[in-house]
Amino acid sequence: MSMKLFKARFTSGAHKLVRTMLIYSLFCFILAVDVAEAVPIQDDCKVRRCNHQDPPVRFPFRLEGQQSPHCGYPHPGFQLSCSENKQTLLKIPRSLELLVKHIDYEAQRIDLYFPGGCLWRQLLDLNLSAFPFAVEQQGFSRLKARRSQPAESNYTLFECSSQEKALYKRYRVACLSTPGSQIIAFTSGAYYGFNLLNCSYFGKISTPISPYGIRFQLRWYKPDCGDCEAQGRGCRLNNNNSTKEQTECFYIPKNHIGLGERLMVAGIVSGSSIAAAIAIAVGWRYRLDKKEKESQVKIEKFLEDYKELKPSRYSYADIKRITNHFKDKLGQGGYGTVFKGRLSSDVLVAVKVLNNFKGNGEEFINEVGSMGRIHHVNVTRLVGFCADGYDRALVYEYLPNESLEKFIFAAEGKDRSLSWEKLQDIAVGVAKGIEYLHQGCEQRILHFDIKPHNILLDHNFNPKISDFGLAKLCSKEQSAISMTTARGTMGYIAPEVLSRNFGNVSYKSDVYSFGMLLLEMVGGRKNIDVTVENTSQVYFPEWAYDRLDKGEEFGIRIEDDAQTGIAKKLMIVGLWCIQWYPVDRPSMKVVVQMLEGELDVLTMPPNPFASTDPPKTMGATTPRKPVNRDLPTISEME
Structure with missing residues (x-):
């Protein structure tokens, strides 16, 4: 192919590429507008997370500092926050902090984790009457469970002397006990019948949280948004209700964005697409130029090697240069000595230098006259020869x-x-x-x-x-x-x-x-x-x-x-x-x-x-x- 023809085809290809890019950019712009219309409303009540592994936070919960008060249920127990290391926290008065591991909005369950320390000490004399969560009651249907009241566990604590250690071992609270005294805990009056003469009242705990564990699965009963979640709808406060705690279900809007916002999103998407298309075009042009240069180098190298492989006549000085002054000897025969040589960087040859004192040149004539006619995969190729006065040599392809x-x-x-x-x-x-x-x-x-x-x-x-x-x-x-x-x-x-x-x-x-x-x-x-x-x-x-x-x-x-x-x-x-x-x-x-x-x-x-x-x-x-x-x-x- 001539260079003019190549350039003409290249220019035609470039024009086609530009036209294709323009069509592609227009398509991306139209698509971006459609995508922008599908973006949900961007307000301060959208779903938030402290990190990508923690549960999503939405109504009835809200994330402090990231969502407005109206985004959550008006109760302190539904206010969550992010710790310094980006963990979701549920804070209770007197600095009790529980880690939130999972929230099931349809079943209205929340999984909590107490990270360490003595939970008894945290719950002691803590008033959790307004705590919106309770231990999930077993054996109840979903409807009955919602209508029932949150259940609490009551614990009465006594301080006894260490002499009673063996008697009350199963009731002992290890994290509150000391070497000189021990703290024991009874549930709901279970201490009746025990001899507590050597003990004194220590305190009382009323809580839905079991102080014996560090992981809790609790349920909330109000607000009741489970049906909304089951229907795939959202749940929110009903602002038309005077109690300000009544909730309602609503359909999550999908086309709730203004024209300005849609155009902005479309511009960002289409601009990115055009930039990507330009980058692809530049890369394609660079690759094409590089490929063209590599092809030219390859062709020139082939022509150089092909010229070397044609049966050519060499001078004796060429033979010495090819063999590096007969440095690498391959073998000795009755009619001459064979040396390893090099025509170019990639073309190796075997050079047979004939004995001048033998025969009348018949072998040289036979070799050149015969092998110059031969082109077969199973016959050695004659690359060239030398007949420089009395110096004669034959140059063959090298076979390792x-x-x-x-x-x-x-x-x-x-x-x-x-x-x-x-x-x-x-x-x-x-x-x-x-x-x-x-x-x-x-x-x-x-x-x-x-x-x-x-x-x-x-x-x-x-x-x-x-x-x-x-x-x-x-x-x-x-x-x-x-x-x-x-x-x-x-x-x-x-x-x-x-x-x-x-x-x-x-x-x-x-x-x-x-x-x-x-x-x-x-x-x-x-x-x-x-x-x-x-x-x-x-x-x-x-x-x-x-x-x-x-x-x-x-x-x-x-x-x-x-x-x-x-x-x-x-x-x-x-x-x-x-x-x-x-x-x-x-x-x-x-x-x-x-x-x-x-x-x-x-x-x-x-x-x-x-x-x-x-x-x-x-x-x-x-x-x-x-x-x-x-x-x-x-x-x-x-």
Whole structure:
């Protein structure tokens, strides 16, 4: 997208945003007016609290200093106050303060709590005749309870000598008693029949509050607002009544606010909405600008990295800079030394510096000529090259897990570090890479050096074929090439490369090398191992075929049947690939199908190690092919 087009779209988007904000603000204003009309009347009789946890205070109670006298019932007991620490208090003459914990306006009950001290001392000689609360009477209906009079408890207190302590233990008032005397309390004349000759009258208490406890649930009977509360209506004094204590129910007004107040509330709400919308718009614009800058940086970085990843020609001075003067050596091969390098902050590479004294430059030409045509996930990517006089180097993508060789040839006594499932994935990846070289390129590329050392692994252990120094190009219409000398690594070279008695050299030579690779992956060892104790196991493929043919165990550490199936499949496919004669080997396309298919459909291959024995199959018999083969031969392409 061009910058002009982007700006045009951005301007259009900004205009749409402004228009949307205006519509939204108008909607908020209308909504705010409706909300303001629903606000209850704001006067001094609205519900108050000392704190958000304490009960709400409304008629018949009122909160001193926050509600006018007409907001509560004209009786001292209904006047509440807030303490210094914001607790709701009910004050009684002589400084008796009780904490209010709950008010049930419909049941007309109040829960009180005495915070500490001696309640007997507070109630002694206290006149509570005008106290509007009483202990709730049990067993009465709601209507009867309201008509009954507040009940009081009467206590008579005596001061007795300490010698009578055991006799009056159950009546003793601990907080009033002293070591020299004890105070005992009797209810409603219960002291008759007791010997009180050593006692003297101490005082009398008449109260609805039990002095034995610190928590009380009391009821008020007047005013009677329970029915109003049950109907969801308010309760208040009837100002038209001459007694000035008569109450009435009323509907709580909802639309009782003036036009000025409604407009003020609407202005506050709509103003807040507009401010919020502006803040959102500014934040959106800032985020858009930030995102645009991040996109530009990302694109520039991608173009820089893409430029670095294109196959480019470097000078020898560039190679020294990339490798930090050959500081980090990764490995040594027959054709050169590999160093770790860095093209940019995020692009790592592996640089192979070729030996100048070997060959006539054929390996360099093969590598650049072959890999410059290749773009496949399972083939190492050639990033660049250097041909600066006698100094030659090849620059590849960097693969952190090195080669497959170090994972399948574990040291003696150590478990394989790759699971059987991962080994199968690697086998399929390598097979697809070779199939691409044979069929996916403009011209067929024969690798001629497939082996574990040339299979590199990325950070996810995905395989990539490398080292095309021995590769050859040929037309896909031709099935063979002529060669003057053998090439490859012993143990992986196909028989026809060494002797034409087995047929002509073709893409089937890579199939043979791949088969040897599969067998080494299964065995976890070199196919030719002279260090084993049993001489029959020196050549692993022949030993493996014999075991597989007889249905015997492989002697490989396998944990379950699924892993056994993977090992057996890789072994069968490998044995098909190492048939002595090229025409007996499958193409890499068929090999991929075999590796991705089910084990049950695989057929046991002919025995490549006994030319006179008839081939054995799993459920089928395959006739032997004649020894003499005639494949059309073409010249090598330079």
